[in-house]
Amino acid sequence: xxxxxxxxxxxxxxxxxxxxxxxxxxxxxxxxxxxxxxxxxxxxxxxxxxxxxxxxxxxxxxxxxxxxxxxxxxxxxxxxxxxxxxxxxxxxxxxxxxxxxxxxxxxxxxxxxxxxxxxxxxxxxxxxxxxxxxxxxxxxxxxxxxxxxxxxxxxxxxxxxxxxxxxxxxxxxxxxxxxxxxxxxxxxxxxxxxxxxxxxxxxxxxxxxxxxxxxxxxxxxxxxxxxxxxxxxxxxxxxxxxxxxxxxxxxxxxxxxxxxxxxxxxxxxxxxxxxxxxxxxxxxxxxxxxxxxxxxxxxxxxxxxxxxxxxxxxxxxxxxxxxxxxxxxxxxxxxxxxxxxxxxxxxxxxxxxxxxxxxxxxxxxxxxxxxxxxxxxxxxxxxxxxxxxxxxxxxxxxxxxxxxxxxxxxxxxxxxxxxxxxxxxxxxxxxxxxxxxxxxxxxxxxxxxxxxxxxxxxxxxxxxxxxxxxxxxxxxxxxxxxxxxxxxxxxxxxxxxxxxxxxxxxxxxxxxxxxxxxxxxxxxxxxxxxxxxxxxxxxxxxxxxxxxxxxxxxxxxxxxxxxxxxxxxxxxxxxxxxxxxxxxxxxxxxxxxxxxxxxxxxxxxxxxxxxxxxxxxxxxxxxxxxxxxxxxxxxxxxxxxxxxxxxxxxxxxxxxxxxxxxxxxxxxxxxxxxxxxxxxxxxxxxxxxxxxx
Amino acid sequence: xxxxxxxxxxxxxxxxxxxxxxxxxxxxxxxxxxxxxxxxxxxxxxxxxxxxxxxxxxxxxxxxxxxxxxxxxxxxxxxxxxxxxxxxxxxxxxxxxxxxxxxxxxxxxxxxxxxxxxxxxxxxxxxxxxxxxxxxxxxxxxxxxxxxxxxxxxxxxxxxxxxxxxxxxxxxxxxxxxxxxxxxxxxxxxxxxxxxxxxxxxxxxxxxxxxxxxxxxxxxxxxxxxxxxxxxxxxxxxxxxxxxxxxxxxxxxxxxxxxxxx
Numbered sequence: 031x032x033x034x035x036x037x038x039x040x041x042x043x044x045x046x047x048x049x050x051x052x053x054x055x056x057x058x059x060x061x062x063x064x065x066x067x068x069x070x071x072x073x074x075x076x077x078x079x080x081x082x083x084x085x086x087x088x089x090x091x092x093x094x095x096x097x098x099x100x101x102x103x104x105x106x107x108x109x110x111x112x113x114x115x116x117x118x119x120x121x122x123x124x125x126x127x128x129x130x131x132x133x134x135x136x137x138x139x140x141x142x143x144x145x146x147x148x149x150x151x152x153x154x155x156x157x158x159x160x161x162x163x164x165x166x167x168x169x170x171x172x173x174x175x176x177x178x179x180x181x182x183x184x185x186x187x188x189x190x191x192x193x194x195x196x197x198x199x200x201x202x203x204x205x206x207x208x209x210x211x212x213x214x215x216x217x218x219x220x221x222x223x224x225x226x227x228x229x230x231x232x233x234x235x236x237x238x239x240x241x242x243x244x245x246x247x248x249x250x251x252x253x254x255x256x257x258x259x260x261x262x263x264x265x266x267x268x269x270x271x272x273x274x275x276x277x278x279x280x281x282x283x284x285x286x287x288x289x290x291x292x293x294x295x296x297x298x299x300x301x302x303x304x305x306x307x308x309x310x311x312x313x314x315x316x317x318x319x320x321x322x323x324x325x326x327x328x329x330x331x332x333x334x335x336x337x338x339x340x341x342x343x344x345x346x347x348x349x350x351x352x353x354x355x356x357x358x359x360x361x362x363x364x365x366x367x368x369x370x371x372x373x374x375x376x377x378x379x380x381x382x383x384x385x386x387x388x389x390x391x392x393x394x395x396x397x398x399x400x401x402x403x404x405x406x407x408x409x410x411x412x413x414x415x416x417x418x419x420x421x422x423x424x425x426x427x428x429x430x431x432x433x434x435x436x437x438x439x440x441x442x443x444x445x446x447x448x449x450x451x452x453x454x455x456x457x458x459x460x461x462x463x464x465x466x467x468x469x470x471x472x473x474x475x476x477x478x479x480x481x482x483x484x485x486x487x488x489x490x491x492x493x494x495x496x497x498x499x500x501x502x503x504x505x506x507x508x509x510x511x512x513x514x515x516x517x518x519x520x521x522x523x524x525x526x527x528x529x530x531x532x533x534x535x536x537x538x539x540x541x542x543x544x545x546x547x548x549x550x551x552x553x554x555x556x557x558x559x560x561x562x563x564x565x566x567x568x569x570x571x572x573x574x575x576x577x578x579x580x581x582x583x584x585x586x587x588x589x590x591x592x593x594x595x596x597x598x599x600x601x602x603x604x605x606x607x608x609x610x611x612x613x614x615x616x617x618x619x620x621x622x623x624x625x626x627x628x629x630x631x632x633x634x635x636x637x638x639x640x641x642x643x644x645x646x647x648x649x650x651x652x653x654x655x656x657x658x659x660x661x662x663x664x665x666x667x668x669x670x671x672x673x674x675x676x677x678x679x680x681x682x683x684x685x686x687x688x689x690x691x692x693x694x695x696x697x698x699x700x701x702x703x704x705x706x707x708x709x710x711x712x713x714x715x716x717x718x719x720x721x722x723x
Numbered sequence: 724x725x726x727x728x729x730x731x732x733x734x735x736x737x738x739x740x741x742x743x744x745x746x747x748x749x750x751x752x753x754x755x756x757x758x759x760x761x762x763x764x765x766x767x768x769x770x771x772x773x774x775x776x777x778x779x780x781x782x783x784x785x786x787x788x789x790x791x792x793x794x795x796x797x798x799x800x801x802x803x804x805x806x807x808x809x810x811x812x813x814x815x816x817x818x819x820x821x822x823x824x825x826x827x828x829x830x831x832x833x834x835x836x837x838x839x840x841x842x843x844x845x846x847x848x849x850x851x852x853x854x855x856x857x858x859x860x861x862x863x864x865x866x867x868x869x870x871x872x873x874x875x876x877x878x879x880x881x882x883x884x885x886x887x888x889x890x891x892x893x894x895x896x897x898x899x900x901x902x903x904x905x906x907x908x909x910x911x912x913x914x915x916x917x918x919x920x921x922x923x924x925x926x927x928x929x930x931x932x933x934x935x936x937x938x939x940x941x942x943x944x945x946x947x948x949x950x951x952x953x954x955x956x957x958x959x960x961x962x963x964x965x966x967x968x969x970x971x972x973x974x975x976x977x978x979x980x981x982x983x984x985x
Contacts, residue, residue: 312917429801429909436910443913444756450735452754534913 052134059268181340215240292411318423422531470514526655598634654690669698762841816941
């Protein structure tokens with residue numbers, strides 16, 4: 031095709047051939063970029079190992095789904111759509127941008143394949159892509175400047191607002207789109223003016239618009255726009271590239287890796303140190319994260335990858351109720367610390383011996399209920415729970431533990447339950463049932479049962495929760511199951527002990543329970559406590575253990591096979607509006623959403639509605655296990671907030687399937703002053719109440 | 724500064740069910756779990772913090788049997804450098820004065836600038852600290868909730884009834900009994916205890932301490948427990964029943980009728 035304008039590869043300005051710039055700009059920029067990346071890799075190399083190279087098939091699948099298909103983005107519709115447009119625009123335009131760089135050196139360059147029909151499709155596509163990205167950028171700009179969504183705000187305690195960074199990058203992108211289109215629009219306008227066959231420009235695109243606007247301009251104007259837009263594009267393109275690793279736009283580069291290496295298993299906590307087995311833990315010098323380099327390389331990749339979008343904190347219950355924790359700033363503060371101590375220019379600065387109290391505060395790290403809402407939401411696979419647990423491990427070892435947690439931890443060590451109550455009283459809750467039936471206690475070798483009911487500590491000793499244990503036993507009995515419990519041989523499951531960082535105590539509890547369960551000879555474990563379910567399933571990870579089931583799964587099966595039959599609700603019950611609250615350790619950590627709902631729906635006459643925050647966006651009730659003992663600074667209890675959500679949805683009865691949710695929500699109803707208007711009931715209690723005997 | 728902290732292994736009474744033994748002179752101890760006397764934890768924490776700031780070392784000492792070693796290890800896991808177990812069959816049944824005499828002998832075997840005890844232990848006498856100071860002829864301050872180190876002297880704050888506080892200057896060496904709330908004792912995890920599990924803890928008997936076996940123990944005790952019982956529920960206690968609102972109403976009525984409020 032013939033051109034009417036001199037290309038950047040052949041142009042001269044003041045006698046200097048511009049091709050010199052076309053060659054120099056990329057060389058300098060790519061060298062600088064490589065240097066920056068090398069420096070950015072330094073903390074990753076110094077960090078602790080992490081095992082993230084297994085199961086490549088699953089990892090590629092996650093990249094295709096979460097990275098390429100932008101799976102989690104539409105959870106925030108407006109921002110999500112804008113991001114998807116820009117993301118795909120970038121992907122499409124990456125070929126064009128590379129082509130342009132080379133065209134500045136060699137005028138006639140075309141990628142192989144693009145001189146065929148494929149090129150016709152591609153060039154039209156990229157014209158629309160550039161235009162769509164431009165529009166998306168304008169919308170994003172307007173959102174940032176005028177609408178200011180709350181989740182982007184920087185609370186005062188976390189430093190200065192970073193909106194400028196977002197706006198600068200939006201500016202970069204807008205300039206790239208405009209100059210790319212202007213470069214081409216000017217060339218086509220000149221071809222038309224000269225009576226040559228014009229290159230194709232897709233209608234209603236930016237380039238097409240520029241072509242129309244320039245139709246009557248002087249040839250010299252077109253020529254200088256063609257050249258200037260080319261070099262502005264070139265410079266901004268490479269400036270942008272080198273700017274990426276300096277801030278939140280690093281995610282443009284790192285997110286694909288971060289998603290590839292993201293966690294594959296849910297519900298578990300990583301080992302104290304990869305490559306060190308449990309027996310060798312005593313030989314480790316130090317536990318958890320104390321120095322910055324005690325984080326694993328994936329943790330630091332997480333810090334780099336945070337796009338500062340605020341979705342994690344927007345979903346974080348601790349942040350919502352005013353606790354001093356915002357997951358977004360776990361990442362950003364970590365990133366800034368890495369940038370500060372591993373600067374691009376100059377020597378590395380020695381990191382602190384203990385980052386606790388430097389980057390993060392103790393209260394911040396104890397505030398987390400490990401509900402997992404942040405990880406569920408992050409569109410690029412950033413993790414928080416393991417980091418928080420590792421920092422707690424560090425604090426536990428230093429003895430830096432809130433007074434409110436010390437007593438329950440010591441009681442767990444001495445008596446296997448956080449209250450310090452006597453072991454022999456563990457099965458006391460079952461006395462109330464003794465007139466109806468006898469529950470086997472699998473304490474002595476020889477007594478055995480098909481099914482083991484794992485009660486766990488708080489359900490065993492807490493007066494309110496004991497009714498969940500009684501309901502569970504009635505259900506198992508009614509379904510004709512041969513079951514028993516461990517009695518004084520059962521110790522706390524340790525789900526929270528592990529998550530609060532007391533790993534050695536967790537190991538003791540775990541080993542005790544595994545031995546007791548194996549000795550019981552049971553072929554299946556059933557529990558009504560999602561925390562116990564989670565830790566046995568995902569953390570104990572013992573090949574000696576029989577499979578574990580949550581009572582909601584048991585109920586769903588036994589209702590559908592007719593072993594449990596339910597009466598329909600009476601007139602009063604039919605007036606009630608039920609809503610199901612997803613416990614974090616049943617839902618998000620174990621993907622059990624449908625079984626409990628199916629159980630409620632199996633009760634004839636039950637009117638069930640959903641709260642806005644449900645399923646994997648459920649809002650934590652305040653946490654279980656040791657979290658019951660922790661006294662956080664907060665404006666409102668999570669349970670109160672949750673009760674208000676249920677009320678807004680129009681519910682009068684909150685059904686849950688976790689003893690901790692039950693008590694937290696029950697307290698929430700009292701504190702919110704809604705006694706008599708709202709009630710909460712455990713799924714087991716509801717079923718036991720409706721069971722046909 | 725060389726600091727000696729006297730600690731005691733006591734039954735954990737919070738959730739334990741306390742029952743009187745068949746002889747009626749003590750509690751049934753079979754099902755109990757034991758831990759460090761709470762006040763002693765504060766004393767050890769304070770000692771460790773002083774040593775961190777001003778140098779020196781902390782030694783923890785207890786009188787008891789082999790099982791008492793566990794509390795020494797726990798305090799050593801907190802950061803006390805040395806442990807000392809005073810154990811001898813002859814020590815059994817000592818009264819407060821006997822324990823103080825044992826501790827005095829241990830103090831004299833070392834070279835301590837400061838002796839600390841908890842303000843009191845499980846039995847609530849709060850006697851050993853004061854007796855120990857008297858026997859050593861050291862100055863003594865009780866219920867200490869603030870310590871500042873000076874030259875050859877300490878500035879100590881004491882809690883006075885009604886929430887007031889007094890500050891005294893006290894010459895070293897001295898004995899202080901420590902009140903809870905002076906600091907926030909650090910947590911000791913299983914890992915911490917395991918780390919000090921193999922540290923040798925010297926044990927000292929009557930002859931090591933240069934004591935005549937007859938001067939301590941049951942026979943030398945001048946205070947003997949002769950009875951131990953749970954008092955019977957007396958008249959005058961009334962449980963209010965009903966809903967929260969009803970209870971409040973009843974309480975207001977009661978208070979009004981007795982002249983508590985007008």
